Amino acid sequence: MVLISLVRDYIGRMLQDIPGMKVLILDSQTVSIVSVAYSQSELLKKEVFLVELVDSMSKETMSHLKAVYFLRPSNENIQKLRRQLANPRFGEYHLFFSNILKITQIQVLADSDEQEVVHQIQEFFADFCAIDPFHFTLNIPMHHIYMLPTVVDPPSSQSFCDRAVDGIAGVFLALKRRPVIRYQRTSDIAKRIAQETAKLMYEQESGLFDFRRTEFSPLLLVIDRRDDPVTPLLNQWTYQAMVHELIGIEDNKVDLRNIGKVSKDQQEVVLSSEQDNFFKANMYENFGDLGMNIKTMVDEFQQVAKSNQNIQTIDDMAKFVDNYPEYRKMQGNVSKHVTMVTEMSRIVDERKLMTVSQTEQELACNGGQAAAFEAVTNLLNNEAISDVDRLRLVMLYALRYEKESPVQLMQLFNKLASCSAKYKPGLVQFLLKQAGVDRRTGDLYGNRDLLNIARNMARGLKGVENVYTQHQPLLFQTMESIIKGRLREVDYPFIGNHFQQGRPQDVVIFIVGGTTYEEARTVALHNASNSGTRFILGGTAVLNSRRFLRDLEEAQAISRKSNAI
Amino acid sequence: MSTRNRTPLYRKYRDALRSVRVPVASSLPSSSSAASSGGRAGPVIEMVSTSLLHPARSYAPLSTEDPSNSSPAHLTVSLPPAWVDLSEEISVNMQHARKKMSDLVKAHEKDLMPSFGDGKEDQHAIEVLTHDITYLLKKSEKQLMKISSSAPSGDSNIRKNVQRSLATDLQNLSMELRKKQSLYLKRLREQKEGQDGFDLNMNMNGNRPTMEDDEFDDIGFSEHQMSQLEKNEAFTREREREIAQVVESVNELAQIMKDLSVLVIDQGTIIDRIDHNIQNVASSVEKGYKELHKVLSLCLRRKNTKKRRNGYVCDSSCHNVLHYAGPPNTKGITLLINTNTNWNKSSGRGRYSVAGLFRGNPCILFFFNDLPCVFTYSLYFIPSFLWN
Numbered sequence: 001m002v003l004i005s006l007v008r009d010y011i012g013r014m015l016q017d018i019p020g021m022k023v024l025i026l027d028s029q030t031v032s033i034v035s036v037a038y039s040q041s042e043l044l045k046k047e048v049f050l051v052e053l054v055d056s057m058s059k060e061t062m063s064h065l066k067a068v069y070f071l072r073p074s075n076e077n078i079q080k081l082r083r084q085l086a087n088p089r090f091g092e093y094h095l096f097f098s099n100i101l102k103i104t105q106i107q108v109l110a111d112s113d114e115q116e117v118v119h120q121i122q123e124f125f126a127d128f129c130a131i132d133p134f135h136f137t138l139n140i141p142m143h144h145i146y147m148l149p150t151v152v153d154p155p156s157s158q159s160f161c162d163r164a165v166d167g168i169a170g171v172f173l174a175l176k177r178r179p180v181i182r183y184q185r186t187s188d189i190a191k192r193i194a195q196e197t198a199k200l201m202y203e204q205e206s207g208l209f210d211f212r213r214t215e216f217s218p219l220l221l222v223i224d225r226r227d228d229p230v231t232p233l234l235n236q237w238t239y240q241a242m243v244h245e246l247i248g249i250e251d252n253k254v255d256l257r258n259i260g261k262v263s264k265d266q267q268e269v270v271l272s273s274e275q276d277n278f279f280k281a282n283m284y285e286n287f288g289d290l291g292m293n294i295k296t297m298v299d300e301f302q303q304v305a306k307s308n309q310n311i312q313t314i315d316d317m318a319k320f321v322d323n324y325p326e327y328r329k330m331q332g333n334v335s336k337h338v339t340m341v342t343e344m345s346r347i348v349d350e351r352k353l354m355t356v357s358q359t360e361q362e363l364a365c366n367g368g369q370a371a372a373f374e375a376v377t378n379l380l381n382n383e384a385i386s387d388v389d390r391l392r393l394v395m396l397y398a399l400r401y402e403k404e405s406p407v408q409l410m411q412l413f414n415k416l417a418s419c420s421a422k423y424k425p426g427l428v429q430f431l432l433k434q435a436g437v438d439r440r441t442g443d444l445y446g447n448r449d450l451l452n453i454a455r456n457m458a459r460g461l462k463g464v465e466n467v468y469t470q471h472q473p474l475l476f477q478t479m480e481s482i483i484k485g486r487l488r489e490v491d492y493p494f495i496g497n498h499f500q501q502g503r504p505q506d507v508v509i510f511i512v513g514g515t516t517y518e519e520a521r522t523v524a525l526h527n528a529s530n531s532g533t534r535f536i537l538g539g540t541a542v543l544n545s546r547r548f549l550r551d552l553e554e555a556q557a558i559s560r561k562s563n564a565i
Numbered sequence: 566m567s568t569r570n571r572t573p574l575y576r577k578y579r580d581a582l583r584s585v586r587v588p589v590a591s592s593l594p595s596s597s598s599a600a601s602s603g604g605r606a607g608p609v610i611e612m613v614s615t616s617l618l619h620p621a622r623s624y625a626p627l628s629t630e631d632p633s634n635s636s637p638a639h640l641t642v643s644l645p646p647a648w649v650d651l652s653e654e655i656s657v658n659m660q661h662a663r664k665k666m667s668d669l670v671k672a673h674e675k676d677l678m679p680s681f682g683d684g685k686e687d688q689h690a691i692e693v694l695t696h697d698i699t700y701l702l703k704k705s706e707k708q709l710m711k712i713s714s715s716a717p718s719g720d721s722n723i724r725k726n727v728q729r730s731l732a733t734d735l736q737n738l739s740m741e742l743r744k745k746q747s748l749y750l751k752r753l754r755e756q757k758e759g760q761d762g763f764d765l766n767m768n769m770n771g772n773r774p775t776m777e778d779d780e781f782d783d784i785g786f787s788e789h790q791m792s793q794l795e796k797n798e799a800f801t802r803e804r805e806r807e808i809a810q811v812v813e814s815v816n817e818l819a820q821i822m823k824d825l826s827v828l829v830i831d832q833g834t835i836i837d838r839i840d841h842n843i844q845n846v847a848s849s850v851e852k853g854y855k856e857l858h859k860v861l862s863l864c865l866r867r868k869n870t871k872k873r874r875n876g877y878v879c880d881s882s883c884h885n886v887l888h889y890a891g892p893p894n895t896k897g898i899t900l901l902i903n904t905n906t907n908w909n910k911s912s913g914r915g916r917y918s919v920a921g922l923f924r925g926n927p928c929i930l931f932f933f934n935d936l937p938c939v940f941t942y943s944l945y946f947i948p949s950f951l952w953n
Contacts, residue, residue, distance in 0.1 A: 041733065041837055111578075321743070321815075329832070332833075
């Protein structure tokens with residue numbers, strides 16, 4: 001509830017002290033921020049009867065309404081506000097910004113407010129999209145820029161970093177804490193973001209961040225996606241992660257319009273753990289258990305439906321009318337989940353994902369280079385496997401067996417080039433350049449130090465419960481190290497002269513390059529086990545394999561262009 | 566969660582800038598005010614808050630000659646549209662209904678308690694209250710429907726949202742009332758059976774059991790028993806009538822609920838998402854834009870075929886459509902002002918203008934939002950006799 005309730009509190013406070021009919025004006029980013037935390041019906045309860053975008057060029061004057069603006073403090077927004085203040089459409093203007101305003105921006109606004117319609121300007125630091133209680137994202141566009149060195153496109157890099165710093169600052173201002181900052185040594189962009197955040201929190205706005213100091217300072221850890229490129233490439237089998245991987249979740253909404261034939265009212269659905277109890281209970285369950293639970297739910301619903309059809313007395317009728325709203329809600333919920341699972345089953349069958357995923361998990365978790373090579377070759381030869389799955393397999397193989405037997409690796413590249421028309425092997429090499437074994441800090445495959453090797457062997461001997469969900473993201477090991485206070489300073493140094501005494505109780509992990517729902521699941525399951533340390537995960541976006549590959553492609557295209565120049 | 570208030574700093578800048586600006590404004594006295602504030606003479610009533618439920622606020626008359634007012638051309642605050650009054654009325658009605666419902670609950674309690682009297686006043690009170698509440702709810706529902714049926718204008722979104730919010734409240738109220746009524750019904754029935762059972766006991770205890778002495782029944786009933794029986798029957802009839810009434814009101818309310826359920830948003834569905842609702846507005850606007858392009862391209866195609874005659878214009882005005890749209894009139898409709906001077910001379914018309922040819926017919930394009938990038942529009946065919 002942590003992140004979502006923070007955003008809800010902010011929005012509630014914005015609206016509660018302003019009586020009368022209101023209109024809420026948002027920009028394209030704050031729309032996401034508000035939509036995941038607040039529903040339309042809740043806004044109506046607060047007497048907000050219209051929601052508009054700040055870009056909307058409507059000229060209608062409605063002076064009986066009070067305008068509440070909630071915008072990011074960007075220069076474009078300030079310019080748009082200027083124009084609107086010069087010709088006010090509403091009776092009163094209450095401006096709220098999601099992050100720190102510059103003095104010049106305040107002056108510009110004061111200058112254009114000739115009619116003195118602005119009643120208040122406040123900074124409410126809800127600058128992050130709280131999709132789950134312990135998971136936030138920033139939805140940064142032009143995402144691939146983090147893979148390229150700064151010199152390629154300095155202004156884009158700068159705006160990327162600025163947005164990341166703003167988002168992190170927003171989280172800590174909302175939590176009212178000031179953290180100790182650590183970053184991943186091998187990543188330049190992580191270092192840059194960490195340093196700029198430290199400058200903001202400790203030098204530029206130290207007054208704003210000067211909160212009551214607790215015994216254990218919280219920890220902010222900034223790491224790079226490329227340290228664990230395996231997790232976004234894998235196919236997922238737990239509900240929330242699977243939906244995102246196969247179909248795609250955007251701000252807790254799923255768009256089913258392009259996927260097969262669905263009924264009209266199920267074309268776009270909401271998957272939110274706050275509003276949907278079934279989803280909350282099942283979002284981290286694997287596909288098999290999920291199927292069973294859905295069947296139970298459908299059976300229950302059929303019982304209720306049957307009893308509803310059996311109306312004989314006035315009493316029954318009255319009871320039916322009484323329970324009708326709940327019945328309708330239940331019906332909507334059941335059909336939503338059934339549609340979702342049906343679609344996913346269809347896609348799994350179509351793309352033969354069971355076989356593909358088995359090999360993927362083997363590549364990610366277990367050893368055996370020869371067997372792996374054989375499996376991948378077989379699947380590449382298999383006509384039924386789609387191009388993107390073939391590419392993923394080769395990538396996973398390359399990431400693992402980069403150094404062993406380069407000849408066989410070349411064979412795979414050639415095979416991939418011949419089979420798939422769309423994808424070029426250059427992409428795999430680009431991935432290796434970005435995230436190869438030389439660039440990684442963490443022990444992705446558990447084969448670097450003796451302890452990890454032993455652990456892996458023990459696991460292999462014990463066998464796994466479910467071969468499809470045996471992968472554990474690298475994040476899990478990082479989290480364990482933090483809990484035990486054993487995060488190596490060589491790999492993850494502190495910023496400046498920060499120092500952490502003891503073990504932190506609150507940790508925010510920020511992954512530059514995006515998080516995945518599998519990692520969010522790891523975090524949520526850990527938090528549920530009440531171990532004393534609470535983790536919050538955030539990133540610049542939420543990845544699935546499609547997005548990650550797209551980032552790689554775009555970064556590759558740009559780096560080719562800049563190399564040519 | 567921390568926030569920071571920048572209002573004091575903002576006010577400081579605003580005041581500082583105002584003192585820089587005012588000397589410039591005051592040097593242009595009535596001449597500018599006449600031009601800039603045209604049509605805004607006279608006292609202006611400003612509605613500070615339109616809520617009838619906040620009696621503390623009042624209507625404050627605001628004079629335009631107020632010298633302390635920083636800007637001479639003060640914004641004309643227009644009265645809110647009529648449907649706002651309707652929505653206020655509905656809220657007030659619902660408040661009354663709520664109050665009456667708590668009275669009804671008390672009356673139910675009183676009636677269910679065993680009493681010496683006939684209880685007829687209690688029942689009458691309950692009847693009256695129930696009838697009043699149902700009437701209030703029905704009236705509110707009718708008014709709610711009226712909100713949407715008034716002339717469509719730009720604030721249709723707001724009206725729809727106000728309707729939704731009121732419909733949700735109304736539905737909750739109806740459900741509450743029905744629950745209370747069915748509870749009352751249930752307890753009434755229990756009482757009735759209890760009473761009958763009690764009577765049965767009395768019969769069994771006090772006198773010979775009727776089952777075994779059937780043949781003695783005719784002679785058996787004493788005077789006391791007869792009157793008792795009659796009283797019970799009358800009592801039963803009364804209760805039956807009450808139950809029937811309650812059932813009837815239950816059905817009425819069910820009807821209201823059915824009508825309202827169309828308006829109410831289902832929580833947790835896509836319709837309840839703010840970004841979805843914003844997108845819907847944007848997509849309909851976009852569709853209008855696409856249609857407009859189609860029309861204009863058609864106009865362009867006829868550029869060489871039709872000469873300028875009888876004031877009909879061709880492609881040049883189509884370009885002008887995109888760039889020069891006039892300010893909205895009082896109805897919020899923007900009429901296109903053609904800047905082609907030749908045409909103005911030939912037709913002699915000032916306000917209306919033919920925007921182009923569409924399938925050979927003259928047409929007027931109305932613009933509701935007049936800006937170069939986004940418009941909605943409607944095509945309106947006028948008969949040719951209007952054009953001389």
